[in-house]
Amino acid sequence: MTGPDQTSIAYCYRHPDRGTxxxxxxxxxxxxxxxxxxxxxxxxxxxxxxxxxxxxxxxARNLRQVDRATTPVTWAxxxxxxxxxxxxxIDVATGREIFINAAQYKPLIDDGEIWRVVTxxxxxxxxxxxxxxxxALYLFGPSLERRFGSVSFATLYLAAGLGGGSLYHAVGRIxxxxxxxxxxxxxxxxxxxxxxxxxxxxxxxxVFSQLMLLLIINLSLPFVIPNIAWEAHLGxxxxxxxxxxxxxxxxxxxxxxxxxxxxxxxxxGLVAIIAVIIT
Numbered sequence: 001m002t003g004p005d006q007t008s009i010a011y012c013y014r015h016p017d018r019g020t021x022x023x024x025x026x027x028x029x030x031x032x033x034x035x036x037x038x039x040x041x042x043x044x045x046x047x048x049x050x051x052x053x054x055x056x057x058x059x060a061r062n063l064r065q066v067d068r069a070t071t072p073v074t075w076a077x078x079x080x081x082x083x084x085x086x087x088x089x090i091d092v093a094t095g096r097e098i099f100i101n102a103a104q105y106k107p108l109i110d111d112g113e114i115w116r117v118v119t120x121x122x123x124x125x126x127x128x129x130x131x132x133x134x135x136a137l138y139l140f141g142p143s144l145e146r147r148f149g150s151v152s153f154a155t156l157y158l159a160a161g162l163g164g165g166s167l168y169h170a171v172g173r174i175x176x177x178x179x180x181x182x183x184x185x186x187x188x189x190x191x192x193x194x195x196x197x198x199x200x201x202x203x204x205x206x207v208f209s210q211l212m213l214l215l216i217i218n219l220s221l222p223f224v225i226p227n228i229a230w231e232a233h234l235g236x237x238x239x240x241x242x243x244x245x246x247x248x249x250x251x252x253x254x255x256x257x258x259x260x261x262x263x264x265x266x267x268x269g270l271v272a273i274i275a276v277i278i279t
Contacts, residue, residue: 009255014046022147024048033197038143038207073154074141078134081180084122085130098123103176104165109276117165117276118158123178133180140187147194148247152261156243159269160186163239164232166272170279177229182236188215189240193248235272243268 010030012018018032024045037049088095102119109116124130145153164182192215195208215237222230246264250257 021149033147036147043143043146071142071145071150073150073157074137074145077141077157077180078137081122081124081130081134081137085124085127088123099176099178103178104168105176106169106172106174109169114273114276117162117169117273120165120178121158121161121180121183124180125178129179133184136184137180137187140184140191144187144191144194148261149258152247152258152265155262155265155269156186156190156240157183159243159265159272160190160236160239162269162272162276164229164234164236166275166279167235167238168229168231169276171231173229173231175227177232179229179232181229182232185218185233185236186240186243188218189237190244193241193244197248239268239272 009019009021010023012020012032012035013029014035015032018034020030020032022032022036022043023030024043026044026048029045031043031045035046036043037046084098088098102116102123104116104120105113124133141153141157144156148156161180161183163186165177168177168182188211192208192211195211219230219233219237222228222233243265247261250260
């Protein structure tokens with residue numbers, strides 16, 4: 001399937017006036033956002049998502065290969081985070097060095113080590129921490145990457161993580177912080193904003209309601225579990241919602257839309273870095 005950042009533009013088979021870069025993962029026909037129904041892998045057109053009288057056998061291995069091919073950034077991020085965690089567990093001394101040199105720590109950032117706002121996103125404190133974040137990335141990442149394209153998605157992820165780190169720094173907490181939670185909450189916020197338009201449909205309303213419930217549960221965790229950087233969660237969420245809301249104003253299928261999405265997310269990330277510098 002041609003990715004959203006490629007030059008070719010198709011038109012929805014049900015709405016010929018709407019340019020789109022989405023396609024049904026089953027029949028391959030181009031579909032717009034309104035006609036897209038999220039499936040276990042990819043998205044389906046209304047016809048293919050309607051239950052039929054008999055079952056079809058689909059090769060699960062082929063589906064997994066297609067999913068990995070169309071969402072390379074999601075899988076790369078999962079691989080990097082897991083690899084960093086495993087390296088730190090295999091060699092305790094190396095793990096300690098990674099934490100010391102990569103964690104977000106306000107006094108050292110104030111001394112000029114700005115890169116810590118980025119590197120902290122790829123370090124996790126324990127097995128539960130990395131498993132939860134990577135499960136959430138696996139859950140939310142593919143649908144966003146397929147919808148907006150790999151480059152735009154990568155910029156969104158980074159900008160949301162920077163937004164989370166920026167708010168954590170601005171609040172003034174000096175406890176070292178690590179984890180991809182800010183970026184994950186940014187993805188959740190972006191998906192929430194992206195599905196907001198579809199809330200009037202039964203499927204869209206169900207997805208939107210599930211996301212809201214999941215968001216409320218996760219935002220409530222800092223009240224019952226200590227040592228959770230709620231500031232990073234909130235900062236990432238706000239960044240993700242803002243980016244996705246701005247993306248939604250772009251005309252789907254318009255030439256240069258992918259570049260504009262990337263620029264919008266990059267600007268949000270730059271603003272977050274500037275906020276860290278001036279605070």
